[in-house]
Amino acid sequence: MGKSKQIDRRWLFLLIFFGVALPLIFTIGLPLETTKNVQMVYDLVDSMPKGSKALISFDYDPASMPELHPMAKALVKHCFDKDINLIFTAMWPMGVQMVDDIINQLKDDYPDLNYGEDYVNLGFKAGAMITIQSMGKNFREVFPKDMNGNSIDELPIMDGINNFSNIGFVFSLSAGAPGIKEWVQIAHDAYGRPTSGGCTGVSAPAMLPYINEQKQLTGLLAGLKAAAEYELLINTPGTATSGMDAQSIAHLIILIFIAIGNINYWRDKKAGKKGGK
Amino acid sequence: MEQFFATLGIWLGALFTFAIFSFLYKDNPFYKTAEQIFVGLSAGYWFVYTVFSILIPNLYDPLTQDFSTNWIKIIPAILGIMMLMRLIPKTEWVSRFPISVVIGTTSGVFFLRYLKSDVLNQLTATMINPFAGENWVIVIGQIMLIVGTICGVIYFYFSKKHTGVLGVSAKIGIYFLMVSFGAAFGYTAMARISLLIGRLQFLLGDWLGIIQP
Numbered sequence: 001m002g003k004s005k006q007i008d009r010r011w012l013f014l015l016i017f018f019g020v021a022l023p024l025i026f027t028i029g030l031p032l033e034t035t036k037n038v039q040m041v042y043d044l045v046d047s048m049p050k051g052s053k054a055l056i057s058f059d060y061d062p063a064s065m066p067e068l069h070p071m072a073k074a075l076v077k078h079c080f081d082k083d084i085n086l087i088f089t090a091m092w093p094m095g096v097q098m099v100d101d102i103i104n105q106l107k108d109d110y111p112d113l114n115y116g117e118d119y120v121n122l123g124f125k126a127g128a129m130i131t132i133q134s135m136g137k138n139f140r141e142v143f144p145k146d147m148n149g150n151s152i153d154e155l156p157i158m159d160g161i162n163n164f165s166n167i168g169f170v171f172s173l174s175a176g177a178p179g180i181k182e183w184v185q186i187a188h189d190a191y192g193r194p195t196s197g198g199c200t201g202v203s204a205p206a207m208l209p210y211i212n213e214q215k216q217l218t219g220l221l222a223g224l225k226a227a228a229e230y231e232l233l234i235n236t237p238g239t240a241t242s243g244m245d246a247q248s249i250a251h252l253i254i255l256i257f258i259a260i261g262n263i264n265y266w267r268d269k270k271a272g273k274k275g276g277k
Numbered sequence: 278m279e280q281f282f283a284t285l286g287i288w289l290g291a292l293f294t295f296a297i298f299s300f301l302y303k304d305n306p307f308y309k310t311a312e313q314i315f316v317g318l319s320a321g322y323w324f325v326y327t328v329f330s331i332l333i334p335n336l337y338d339p340l341t342q343d344f345s346t347n348w349i350k351i352i353p354a355i356l357g358i359m360m361l362m363r364l365i366p367k368t369e370w371v372s373r374f375p376i377s378v379v380i381g382t383t384s385g386v387f388f389l390r391y392l393k394s395d396v397l398n399q400l401t402a403t404m405i406n407p408f409a410g411e412n413w414v415i416v417i418g419q420i421m422l423i424v425g426t427i428c429g430v431i432y433f434y435f436s437k438k439h440t441g442v443l444g445v446s447a448k449i450g451i452y453f454l455m456v457s458f459g460a461a462f463g464y465t466a467m468a469r470i471s472l473l474i475g476r477l478q479f480l481l482g483d484w485l486g487i488i489q490p
Contacts, residue, residue, distance in 0.1 A: 013301045020470065021477050024488055066475020067468060093326050126331045129386060185394040201468030205461040212402035216394065223464065224471040242488075243474040250470045 012257060019253045023245035030248050032241070037211060038229040040219025041196050044169055045075070050083040052168035053161065057183065058088060058095030060175035064200050065098070068173050070240035071198045071227035072102050075171065078234045080110050084168065085157050086119040089143070091131065091178040093124045096147060098173075116146075116155040123147030128178035132186040136164050169194040169218070176200075180207050184216050194218050198226065291484040294476055425453040 034042075048054065056076070060068045079086055088099045099121050113119065122143040125131045134142045139161055145151055152158040160166050170187040172195075174180040180197035188195040195216070199207050201223030210217035221230060224247060227240035296311035336354055339347035356375040363372035403426045407419035431443060432450030439447040482490035 010302060016470075016473070020473050021481065024474070024477055024481055066478070067471045093330055124330060126335065129390065133386070181394075185390040189390075189394045189398060201464040201471060204464045205457065209399060209402075212399070213405055214398045214402045216398055216402075223467050224474065225467065239478060243471070243478065246474050246477070247467065247470055250473070251466070254466055 012253075015253055016250055019249045020246040023249050024242065027242065028245045028249075030245050032225075032228055032232055032244055034229045034233060035226070037208075037220045037222070038226050038233070040211075041075075041198075041221055042078070042219075042230065042233045044194060044196055044218045045078050045082060045084070048079075048082060048084050048168045051085065053085045053087060053157070053166060054079060055087045055089065055164075055167050055170045055187075057091055057170070057172045057174075058098045059091045059172050059179040060098060060200075061092055061094035062098075064175035066243075067200045067224050067227065068175060068198060069098070069102070070224070070238050071221045071230055072098065072173050073105060073238060074227060074230040074234055074236065074240070075173075075198065075221075076102050077106060077109070077236060078230075080106065080113065080118075081234070085117075087157065087161070087167070088119065088121045090124040091128060091172075091182070092175070095173075096121065096124050116150070117157055120152075120155055120157050121147050122152070129182045129186065132178070132182055133190070136186055136191045139163055164191045164193045167193055169196060171195075172197040174199045174203065176203060179203075180210075180217070180220075184210050188216050196220070198222075287483050291480060294480060424449065429453050 045054075056072075056079075058072065076086065090096045090099065103119070103121075107113070123146065125142055127134070131142055139158075140152060143152060146155065164170070164187055170183055170193050172180045172183040174183075174197055180195075180199055180203075183197065184195050187193045196218045197207065198221035204220065204222035207217065207220055207222070211220055221227060224240050224243055227238075228244045231238045231241045293311050293314075296307040299305055300308040336350055339350055340354075356378060359371050360375045361372075362368040403423055405419060405423070407423055408416055410416040410419055428446045428450035430450070431446040432439075432454065434443075434447075437443060478488070478490070481487045
């Protein structure tokens with residue numbers, strides 16, 4: 001069978017490298033449109049009355065920062081703009097540091113926000129689904145103190161929060177398990193709270209079936225593109241928006257090489273048939 | 278001093294990034310060194326994190342501060358010690374008891390949750406009137422949802438030979454599965470490129486200062 005000459009894969013790596021690096025330096029500004037799932041998340045946050053409380057769980061670590069951190073920042077900013085009080089938790093140990101980093105990035109924009117009144121970081125708790133289930137029964141038993149050691153009875157933001165019933169919505173920023181799936185199973189399916197999430201691109205196909213007639217999941221931010229869309233919706237372009245040109249060029253290169261690979265495969269197959277005759 | 282360590286951190290981050298990227302050319306000592314340092318650091322970090330973020334706040338503190346209320350935590354502590362006995366070949370069998378407790382409780386909790394969320398609610402979500410959509414795009418989408426779900430499930434029905442109507446349905450099911458695999462591949466490609474973008478934003482922004490970090 002005749003075989004097309006194959007290029008060294010390292011050339012492809014180099015091409016992808018420059019295909020990503022150059023659009024980051026020389027911005028093209030390719031158009032970006034909002035998709036339905038992202039709009040649903042935006043509408044959910046936007047529909048919350050002033051002073052309502054939301055629970056945001058940071059279920060990821062630095063390995064997923066490029067995808068999840070921009071959407072976390074955009075979401076938290078949107079919530080602060082809407083005067084929604086935020087209760088942060090983490091089902092992943094390093095989620096605690098992720099919360100701190102987002103707050104540090106935003107604190108200059110919101111100098112009037114007070115810890116314990118407008119937001120609180122309850123920290124990490126081991127136990128995954130069991131922990132979430134216990135939060136639904138008695139919040140204070142799972143998190144008697146915040147991550148700084150303050151009793152949550154002394155924090156004004158926690159007034160009236162005994163379980164999920166006084167939480168406006170639950171949002172999980174998830175890089176795997178425990179993450180969105182567990183929050184859907186408990187917060188929405190067991191306690192009926194509106195639940196939404198943001199996840200890495202890899203885990204998005206497993207989460208999409210939860211966006212259905214039952215509204216198990218209210219919208220989904222999937223990967224860097226969704227983060228860029230959210231930044232667009234809140235009129236605050238950030239790292240996700242600036243990365244979208246590079247993302248599009250890299251996808252174009254991949255598509256071209258998939259096409260070349262398939263054409264070569266087809267030609268080899270045809271040449272093999274002819275040779276067989 | 279703080280500024281010095283911040284700069285040092287950025288330079289170390291950049292050097293380790295290049296060391297890991299060098300594997301794309303071929304395996305080399307720089308890659309191996311970076312890999313070994315990462316593994317060692319991770320093991321050390323997680324050990325310390327487990328002790329200080331899980332064992333001490335959830336076991337040691339409750340038992341030493343209020344034993345009468347928290348004495349029940351001794352049971353999981355004993356199960357934990359039994360689990361560690363698998364490190365000694367002669368007492369390895371003891372670890373089977375805590376493992377059986379973990380498997381039993383996990384399957385009990387997960388069975389109920391998954392049955393409700395991943396079976397009953399997902400089934401209910403497909404029991405819709407497909408023609409009740411606001412426009413024809415939604416109607417077609419709903420028809421595809423129902424057809425795709427039924428044909429996909431038929432493909433995994435192995436108690437009858439896939440011939441006739443069953444064969445055609447299974448074939449349609451395969452096409453739906455192919456589309457879902459394609460979507461999964463697309464999302465994976467996007468995710469990997471996103472990680473590269475993150476690294477390059479660090480190199481070009483935080484390290485070289487060519488772009489705004």
